[in-house]
Amino acid sequence: MKKYNSVLKYIFVAAASLFVVTGCVQDDKYNQPNLDGYDCADKKGIVVPFADVKAKYVPNGEAYVFPEDTTPNNESDDLYMVGYVSSSDETGNIYKTIYIQDALENPTHGFTISVDAVSNYTKYPQGSKVYVKLNGLAVGNYGTLVQLGVKTGTEIKGAVSRIPEKLVGKYIFRSCAPKGNIVPKVMKLSDMTAANDQYFGCLIEINDVEFDARALCTTYAPNGVTVDKTIGEGWANGKYAKTAVVRNSGYASFASQMIPSGKGKFVGIYSKFTTTYQLYINKSEDLKMTNFPRLDGLNSGPCDFDQSMLTPKTVAEIKQLAAGTTNWVQITGDFSLKAQVVANDETGNLYKYVYVEDATGGIRVNMNKTNLYLDSRFRLGKDVNIKLKNLYVRSVNGEVQLGSLFSNNTQFGQIEEAEMYKYFFDSNTTARAVVPTEKTISQLTMADVGRLIKIKDVQFVNGDLGKTLTDGTNVTSRTLEDCSGNTIVLRTSGQAKFGNYVPGSYEVKGGKGDVYAALSVYNGTYQLWITRLANIDFDAPRCDGSIYTPLPVIYSDSFSAGGFGSDWTIVNKVGPNQFWQSVNLGGNGSNYYAYMNGNSGGNIANEDWLISKAVSLVGKTKAAVSFTSDVRYSGNALQVYATDNYTGDVGTTNWTPLSVTLDTNTGGFGDWVGSGNVDLSAYLGKNVVIAFKYTSTTSAAATWQIDDFKIKGE
Structure with a gap:
């Protein structure tokens, strides 16, 4: 017989497990599917209490794997948890998870089993007795919630993966006994403390609770999106005495139903993620929250419009x-x-x-x-x-x-x-097509402010070509013009999905076309706000008949290799052992960038150069350089230079300063700003070298980062 700590401590429970349950209360209330034809089994073996299974996982340690079954034809020494299914995924609100508890009524423990399978209610309906074979399974955590799964070696420390669908039937067996009626354990929100964590996975009932005002007149969840709603109990000094999160899936069959606006009984699965206590609804019919007045004083349902x-x-x-x-x-x-x-x-x-x-x-x-x-x-x-x-x-x-x-x-x-x-x-009506008001720039009036406007045949001004829609994470203005020279401002937030600059992000289109945008005004200046990139449809030739194409990249370096190599020269003129580096401080293994910081336990005077290799512009009729920058802390601005004759000595080389756009937000990292296409026409037919000059003083030392360096030409 396999050893499992002290087998003797389980002899009594093992003996009890040999008895087959032949009679439970039949429950037709939940309209569970007909299970005729499904395999069932009542297993013999060593029953391991829920608490002992949970204790196998040591917080912050590795997931514990139960010993494999080395005698598959001998059930008597197999390890089992025996419990009752408390959950149902019939409505789709619970996903790839089976929750169980150790008794139909008044449970002492619950447990979470992670499975890579859906529609588990068809085989393991709520109230059915199940045997969970532990041999080969692993107990770990997800968001601090201890659960059963498998260990593949690809998980983060302490975590487990879902039991593959084809193996679920190998580990979880439904008893041949009729399913019973799960009687929810009555709790209060105030009971949701560490002292009751053993009930995670149990079906619980909470009385005299209500969804908070933020949830009123909203649906359980938007289509396809999982959201949190809040329920509360008790009321004093204008707030709830205790609250908890109700986690709702946008794929649930009841997702589009309106949340109940009264107070009353809530029934759901008790769970937790990190430090947040959560509840999962099996089906909306389990909620009986229709009583008024509410705890917050609302006397009647507020969602009807008369x-x-x-x-x-x-x-x-x-x-x-x-x-x-x-x-x-x-x-x-x-x-x-x-x-x-x-x-x-x-x-x-x-x-x-x-x-x-x-x-x-x-x-x-x-x-x-x-x-x-x-x-x-x-x-x-x-x-x-x-x-x-x-x-x-x-x-x-x-x-x-x-x-x-x-x-x-x-x-x-x-x-x-x-x-x-x-x-x-x-309004409970279907969405209608939004029809914009068509105007020219010169036709706009204050009566148009607030409308969705269509302006035909506009383009970005020449000065904006080669730029992204935004510089950094703030709101940026770009200028649109029509073929008569009338202009209007386009405002874009760096927080927009298409706004914030990252290498390879959206560069303004160089053609002409139509813009669809909400019209606002700021101190007499009209402004446009698009809501998606498709609102800028600029694919036609420009007003002068030209077809703008972005300059081809002839040299680039994103510093992703983690080092400068022979393409770059590092020169330290002033300062002790501080120089340009290629680093990754954000933890993303592919996101390296050039980095210079003049602070080391205090501000230090520095002069440090990062100099590119010479790039040939021979045969080119247009050329530009571009890059992104990110700054933090106060200090001198980065200086950017170009030369066609680098002598090998920064002091004797004739450098020409370039006018570039740099990040100016010294308050934090991460708001990368594009330089735009910086003209290099003075170096056509020559070999150009670009240099970044960093300086700091004993009173101020900024940190500068450079990425996505490109020289373009055609």
Whole structure:
């Protein structure tokens, strides 16, 4: 017989496991599938208590692998956990996980089993007794949650992988006994402490709880996206005494259902990720949360929109309320607005606001919430109903916006997330195509501000060609012009998915075409905000008939090899043992860059050069150099030079300074800024050398980083 610590300590439990359970309460409540024809088995062997399995994993240690079964024809010495399935993945909210507990009622422990299989409810329905063969399985953790799986050797330390689908039946056996009725263990949110971690994986019931105000009038989850909602219990001093996270999958069959807005009973699987206690819903019918008043004082369901009690207003009428004043104006009438969402924050170029539009105009609506596009009310093309009473309008730098007050009613801005349910109501209609208003630059008026605009036949000005849409992570202005020379500003956030510069990111298109964008205004200057790259369709020849093509790269170095090699010369003129290096301080093995820092236990005076090899521009009619830079800490700006006759001595070489765009945000790393295409026409027909000169003083020493170096020409 195999040894498993002291086998004697399990003799009594092993004997108990030989008895076959022949009668459990039949449960038809959950409409589980007919399991006729599925294999079942009642196993003999050594039953290992849940607590002992969990104890095999040592926090911060390696995953523990139970000994393999060396006598497959002898069940009596196999190791088993015996429990009851507490979960069901029938609705799709629980994914590739089987949760079990050690009793149908009043469990003392629960457990999590990670499997690479779906529709587990068809073979292991909720309430069924299962035998989990431990031989060959591993116990480890994911996000501090101890669970069973397999060890492949590719996991991070202490983690386990999912049990492959073809092996699930080898390790998990359903008993031939009828499935029983899992009676949820009654707990409070306040019980969710380390003292009760043994219940992870159990089905629990929590009473007198409610979803917090931020979740009201929203769905469980957006399509295809997993989100967290919060439930709370107790109420004192304007907040819940205790809260917990409810984790909802956008693939669940109930994902598009509205979250219950009352208080009552919540039933779900108890779990944890790192330090956050989590709950998973098996099915929405398990929630009985329809009672009012709520803990927060709400007396009735807030999500029904009754137009009969409201006077409809148009966007133009709302804007008129702020005419002639720069102060905020409160809307006091029982008014409503129905308008279409024409621009949202799906790509991150808009932040915490959307634009809505009706036949009379468009307006910006400010909300203190990110990822508004995931909310069914603010999907592109949807009509949203807005109750206007108690909201505010204000002209902000010339643009009339809709919002609320904050900071003790001293500032105008965003509507708080917890207040959004009071004002925004899903129209429950399908999204309509967003039709832009077509204008030329010279035709734009203040009445167009807030609308989605289409401007035909525009192009980026020559000075923007070769640049990316943004410099770093901040908002950057680029200029569009029509063929008559009229111009308009295009604003792009570096936080947009297409904005922040990374090597190989989007370079502005050099052709001519149409732009689709929300129109704003700032102190009399019209500005455009696109919401996706497809809104810039510039593939036609430019206004002068030319076809712009980016200059081909004839030499490049991203420093990814981790060293400069023979292509670069490092010169240290001033300073002790500090010089340009190729480093990777971010932990990404492929993201090396050139780096110079003049601080070593204090600021030190330095002069250090990084000099490229000579690159031939013979036969070229156009040439440019480009790179990205990142700076942190105050100090001298990096200087960039070019020469066609490097003597080998930086002091005797005739250097020409180049006018380049550099990062100016000294507050942090990571906001790489593109230099743009820096003209090298003075070196056509010659061999050009580029140099970066770093200097620091005893009072200031910046850190400079250079990457994605390219010399281009044709």
